[in-house]
Amino acid sequence: MTGDEGQVVLVATTGGHLTQLFDLAPRLPLRGPRLWVTFDGEQARTLLANERVAFVPYIGERDLAGVVRAIAHARRILDGGLGGGTPASAVISTGSGVALAFLPLAALRGIPAHYIESAARTGRPSLTGRMLRLVPGVRLYRQYPHTARGRWHYGGSVFDGFASAPLPPRPLRRAVVTLGTMDQGFRRLLERMLAILPPETEVLWQTGATPTEGLGIHGHRLLSATALAVAMREADVVIAHAGCGSALTALKAGKCPVLVPRDPQGGEVVDAHQVEIAEWLDAKGLALARHADRLTLDDLHRAAGRGVSRAAQIPEFRLAGAA
DSSP: OOSTTSEEEEEEOTTHHHHHHHHHGGGSOOOSOEEEEEOOSHHHHHHTTTSEEEEOOOOOTTOHHHHHHHHHHHHHHHTTOSTTOOOEEEEEEEESTHHHHHHHHHHHTTOOEEEEOOTTOSSSOOHHHHHHTTSTTEEEEESSGGGOOTTEEEOOOTTTTEEEEEOOOOOOOEEEEEOTTOSSOOHHHHHHHHHHSOTTOEEEEEOTTOOOTTSOOOEESOOOHHHHHHHHHHOSEEEEESOHHHHHHHHHTTBOOEEEOOOGGGTSSSSTHHHHHHHHHHHTTSOEEOOGGGOOHHHHHHHHTEEEEEOSOOOOOOOTTOO
């Protein structure tokens, strides 16, 4: 299966899911024109500036009505009616809910349909993954070998090829604090950072949906993918919620990030997957996993004292049935 007879449709929610699929796309063994399907927004418009894109209406977390509404768009796109392309020859998605509108329909039509579970899931699959596991014809992938069982295959990971090494000590002159694009707030992390960062440190605050009233900071709700990547490269340390997209962006910028998981008990995230990914990257030496209330200035210096590089050659992501 090469994609030569039509267009390859790449489907992902904005945020970490889109970041992952964009990183994996050059490693997919598919040829032919590509059409990206995602939600409209600053991240998508900058990250996909040189790509063919079809925007579909936003689908929230566990938004069944939004999935149903998106099926009409999926029909048109798979038929080649949006994006100015030909009918789909393959569909690949990293989730989340938008995958439910596209992959079952593609499989029903006999179009190769591939779902790559987020690298944020080191244990149990996401709700999207568990639902797609029930759909015949959808090919399923995990990004960790120990999770590949049953219908799940291991094809590779967005974290392939990264390694960290010590750097000479340096002062914390610039920092990036990023809370990603999630709908839930994470004010605890902002308050902790204000308590421990040296007052002379220049900080870029990407605060997402988190309110900043009374904190005395200038927060950017969202930044373009380019602006965030540049800010991370220029920073001495990156502190992020433990979202997969934020972690991957920091690693690609050469940083060993401090990853602070959101708390599902406090309504900051739907489950404990951020704890899982933070601890996994910490065990690999690619991040420091810390809870917000126990984060210290020494932790920031430890993270700033490590740099991250990536191998020049990274293996293909192995798709089942691909030639």
